[in-house]
Amino acid sequence: MKHTTTYRQKDNGWQIIVSYKDTSGKWRQKSKQGFARKTDAKDAEAGLIEQIKKMPRPVDRGIAKLTLLDFCEHYIKNKKSITEGTARQYKQAVKSLQDVANKPMRQITFMDLQTAVSGWIMKPGTQKNYKSKLDVLFRAAVKPYGIISHNPVPDLEIERNRESTERLTLSERQFQRLLRICKTSSVQLAAEICYYAGLRRGELLALTWQDVSWKDMTITINKQLDMRKADKPDAEPKSKNSFRVIPVPFVLIRHLARYHDTQPLNINRRIFAMPYGIYGGLERTMKKIDSKFTPHCLRHTYATNLLAHGVDIRTVAALLGDSVRTVIKTYIHYTDEMRAAAAKDIEKIFAQNF
Numbered sequence: 001m002k003h004t005t006t007y008r009q010k011d012n013g014w015q016i017i018v019s020y021k022d023t024s025g026k027w028r029q030k031s032k033q034g035f036a037r038k039t040d041a042k043d044a045e046a047g048l049i050e051q052i053k054k055m056p057r058p059v060d061r062g063i064a065k066l067t068l069l070d071f072c073e074h075y076i077k078n079k080k081s082i083t084e085g086t087a088r089q090y091k092q093a094v095k096s097l098q099d100v101a102n103k104p105m106r107q108i109t110f111m112d113l114q115t116a117v118s119g120w121i122m123k124p125g126t127q128k129n130y131k132s133k134l135d136v137l138f139r140a141a142v143k144p145y146g147i148i149s150h151n152p153v154p155d156l157e158i159e160r161n162r163e164s165t166e167r168l169t170l171s172e173r174q175f176q177r178l179l180r181i182c183k184t185s186s187v188q189l190a191a192e193i194c195y196y197a198g199l200r201r202g203e204l205l206a207l208t209w210q211d212v213s214w215k216d217m218t219i220t221i222n223k224q225l226d227m228r229k230a231d232k233p234d235a236e237p238k239s240k241n242s243f244r245v246i247p248v249p250f251v252l253i254r255h256l257a258r259y260h261d262t263q264p265l266n267i268n269r270r271i272f273a274m275p276y277g278i279y280g281g282l283e284r285t286m287k288k289i290d291s292k293f294t295p296h297c298l299r300h301t302y303a304t305n306l307l308a309h310g311v312d313i314r315t316v317a318a319l320l321g322d323s324v325r326t327v328i329k330t331y332i333h334y335t336d337e338m339r340a341a342a343a344k345d346i347e348k349i350f351a352q353n354f
Helices: 038-043 045-054 068-078 084-095 098-102 110-118 124-142 172-181 185-197 201-206 250-262 275-289 296-308 313-320 324-330 332-351
Strands: 003-010 013-021 027-035 218-221 244-247
Touching (some): 003 038, 013 038, 013 045, 027 038, 038 045, 068 098, 068 124, 084 098, 084 201, 098 110, 110 124, 172 185, 172 275, 185 201, 185 275, 201 275, 244 313, 296 313, 296 324, 324 332
């Protein structure tokens, strides 16, 4: 912070005056008086400068008028480390507040937020995530933007005891029907990759032919597609657990090879030349099977198929690129069945000793 300090005698004592340039470029002053000696005034300089640094920043008139939704867009645009998926979550959290999202941030009250949050009907985990995203936005609005003076989000009460909803999965019959009604071979292959390898959206769209090992029958996940960064669309995977090598069945390898031989090679060697168009096509096709289905249901189907066939949770977590804790929480209905089956096995094992 650019500043100058002066001292002068005033009212039978000494006064310290710090002149400083604020973030808008204007010179301002802050003073303190009543010191018996000049040295006492000099000793107070550091404390006065620290007070200035903690003072609210002048608010740009344009930013001051932003609605919550506009501020969210501004925050995302200026936060380079946010991935496309996280940016989408910020926007969804804001839009979940409905009318409050279009209200100027300076006019939003705690009651506005609490009323909107009380109407949430999504899963507890989603509620917690949305509250976390809103907390980040409102904290930023307090500091460094200085639009508001207080963050009301931590005081919001959300419903924590809603019944957990089961993840939607496809039966084998539904999956085969999905393949039959896919309009293009690209959409069909995208569906098969998600079904047989359990990939996330960004992981699927970033796949290149170098990620496929024909000999080992594996797919390597080491990146995801982030369309927010047009100059460098490939981003790191969601977490360190997301780096993984997934063994896939021969049927998928065969279909990948057939697609490779019939499609022109892209300059970036991606499997899908028009990734977002293909994902949109898959999304529309799945709605024809069930209006509640999304492509992410294929990932849930992959996980539940593994668990239902006795694959241990640690292995499932590794293949999904998730933590063991996340797998247990997400697929609790299957892990409950596994615990029940384990209880029966324990009874059989130890019963012979009595």
